[in-house]
Amino acid sequence: MIPYIPERLNADEQRRRALAFYQEMDERRSVRFFSDDPVPRDLIDQAILTASTAPSGAHRQPWTFVVTGSVDIKRQIRLAAEEEEKVNYDGGRLPEHWREALEPLGTDWRKPFLETVPWVVVMFEQRYGIGADGSRVHNYYVKESAGIAAGMFIAALHHMGLATLTHTPSPMAFLTTLLGRPENERPFCMFPIGYPAADCVVPDLKRKALAEVAVEVE
Ligand code: IYR
Numbered sequence: 001m002i003p004y005i006p007e008r009l010n011a012d013e014q015r016r017r018a019l020a021f022y023q024e025m026d027e028r029r030s031v032r033f034f035s036d037d038p039v040p041r042d043l044i045d046q047a048i049l050t051a052s053t054a055p056s057g058a059h060r061q062p063w064t065f066v067v068t069g070s071v072d073i074k075r076q077i078r079l080a081a082e083e084e085e086k087v088n089y090d091g092g093r094l095p096e097h098w099r100e101a102l103e104p105l106g107t108d109w110r111k112p113f114l115e116t117v118p119w120v121v122v123m124f125e126q127r128y129g130i131g132a133d134g135s136r137v138h139n140y141y142v143k144e145s146a147g148i149a150a151g152m153f154i155a156a157l158h159h160m161g162l163a164t165l166t167h168t169p170s171p172m173a174f175l176t177t178l179l180g181r182p183e184n185e186r187p188f189c190m191f192p193i194g195y196p197a198a199d200c201v202v203p204d205l206k207r208k209a210l211a212e213v214a215v216e217v218e
Pocket residue numbers: 085088102105107108109167168169170
């Protein structure tokens with residue numbers, strides 16, 4: 001064990017920081033219309049490092065971030081994702097209630113943004129780890145750990161002025177083969193990353209009020 005003694009802030013400073021951080025995060029929106037302006041590669045690495053500070057079961061950090069800026073691979077990802085989404089939207093794989101739920105988002109099977117963006121990051125969860133001798137290492141709370149890291153990843157990107165979308169083309173198994181990932185990894189979430197297009201629009205969403213998402217028990 002090592003000492004951990006972060007600076008203790010006074011309550012006024014805490015409120016100032018809390019409000020500023022909330023306001024910044026409240027401005028984040030999932031973006032589906034991107035510009036093809038380039039994004040420096042080192043920014044992506046910095047966001048991955050931040051995501052990787054997430055707590056994880058037994059500190060296994062059971063994730064791999066696969067980054068691609070390859071025109072060819074982005075095209076293959078787009079074509080494969082659209083193939084699956086055509087079955088979802090037009091082939092009747094999405095149940096009626098799901099189609100209705102997506103209506104306000106205006107989504108359909110077309111995913112041109114997967115080619116427009118400078119970077120696509122695919123986050124894989126490691127169902128189990130591989131020890132130095134090649135043996136299987138048990139991972140714990142893999143989904144929870146990956147979910148927290150994904151949240152920190154999108155927060156990091158937003159903080160540096162980049163836009164993304166938590167995109168889960170369904171099913172996502174094609175990404176394992178396409179990106180040449182090993183058997184212990186499963187696609188968790190895909191993140192197209194770039195700047196919003198000049199004419200980007202987003203749904204007019206309202207976020208739930210505090211009383212709708214929090215209760216106090218006395
Ligand atoms: N994966 C599909 C459908 C979709 C599902 C949910 I839940 C969303 O919040 C948005 C889309 C697609 O990407 O279009």
